[in-house]
Amino acid sequence: xxxxxxxxxxxxxxxxxxxxxxxxxxxxxxxxxxxxxxxxxxxxxxxxxxxxxxxxxxxxxxxxxxxxxxxxxxxxxxxxxxxxxxxxxxxxxxxxxxxxxxxxxxxxxxxxxxxxxxxxxxxxxxxxxxxxxxxxxxxxxxxxxxxxxxxxxxxxxxxxxxxxxxxxxxxxxxxxxxxxxxxxxxxxxxxxxxxxxxxxxxxxxxxxxxxxxxxxxxxxxxxxxxxxxxxxxxxxxxxxxxxxxxxxxxxxxxxxxxxxxxxxxxxxxxxxxxxxxxxxxxxxxxx
Numbered sequence: 001x002x003x004x005x006x007x008x009x010x011x012x013x014x015x016x017x018x019x020x021x022x023x024x025x026x027x028x029x030x031x032x033x034x035x036x037x038x039x040x041x042x043x044x045x046x047x048x049x050x051x052x053x054x055x056x057x058x059x060x061x062x063x064x065x066x067x068x069x070x071x072x073x074x075x076x077x078x079x080x081x082x083x084x085x086x087x088x089x090x091x092x093x094x095x096x097x098x099x100x101x102x103x104x105x106x107x108x109x110x111x112x113x114x115x116x117x118x119x120x121x122x123x124x125x126x127x128x129x130x131x132x133x134x135x136x137x138x139x140x141x142x143x144x145x146x147x148x149x150x151x152x153x154x155x156x157x158x159x160x161x162x163x164x165x166x167x168x169x170x171x172x173x174x175x176x177x178x179x180x181x182x183x184x185x186x187x188x189x190x191x192x193x194x195x196x197x198x199x200x201x202x203x204x205x206x207x208x209x210x211x212x213x214x215x216x217x218x219x220x221x222x223x224x225x226x227x228x229x230x231x232x233x234x235x236x237x238x239x240x241x242x243x244x245x246x247x248x249x250x251x252x253x254x255x256x257x258x259x260x261x262x263x264x265x266x267x268x269x270x271x272x273x274x275x276x277x278x279x280x281x282x283x284x285x286x287x
Contacts, residue, residue, distance in 0.1 A: 004047035021059035094271035099147030142265035157259035165253035173226035184211035184228035196231035
């Protein structure tokens with residue numbers, strides 16, 4: 001039997017429950033009573049004929065069907081909000097100082113801006129592309145309003161998703177066979193550098209740093225030129241590079257936790273409010 005039409009209010013409550021981890025937390029988020037949220041969830045489950053949530057030891061947990069629905073629900077709600085803004089949204093104006101880590105600019109931020117800017121032509125965005133270690137203090141000092149970064153500490157900013165880290169090398173040179181292993185790394189403050197070194201230490205691999213750079217382009221050039229192997233984010237791997245693993249004597253690297261940071265100084269800016277919410281709705285995945 002086909003599912004009944006899914007109402008936007010049901011999906012809003014569902015996503016709020018997932019994000020809050022409880023019915024009471026979701027009730028505060030959507031400005032409804034806890035019993036009303038519970039009723040909306042029952043209607044959604046009845047319409048789909050599937051159980052979406054189960055009671056966990058500390059909070060509600062997604063079932064397999066709930067996990068499947070969550071991605072669709074977030075996209076539907078984001079499109080609904082965009083549609084409302086296109087026809088009924090207030091004209092936004094203002095300047096947003098936005099930072100993005102080099103790794104996440106093309107894959108993640110560019111598609112978001114392509115959807116945001118045509119709807120808010122009165123908003124001016126000043127974009128800065130650097131490494132996360134350089135962007136984070138600029139947000140905290142108020143020099144930037146927002147930044148899409150690899151967060152440097154738990155609870156820093158709003159968590160969006162985890163980005164895998166991988167070892168890469170050039171298949172032309174097979175540098176992974178060398179001992180000590182020549183590696184290219186970012187600057188000393190970089191979390192990626194720390195994760196890469198920890199991975200090698202846990203694997204018992206001897207290594208030497210032969211290239212230091214704060215630039216992703218520099219890392220890739222060092223690898224393609226046969227100077228070193230490197231640990232980079234999966235979203236930046238080029239077709240000319242080979243992803244290396246246990247068969248090459250290399251271990252797992254901790255993934256990056258990507259978040260959106262916002263400065264305290266930007267509170268009260270409707271333009272920043274809108275872009276901040278738009279990035280979260282577009283990029284946030286289930287934890």
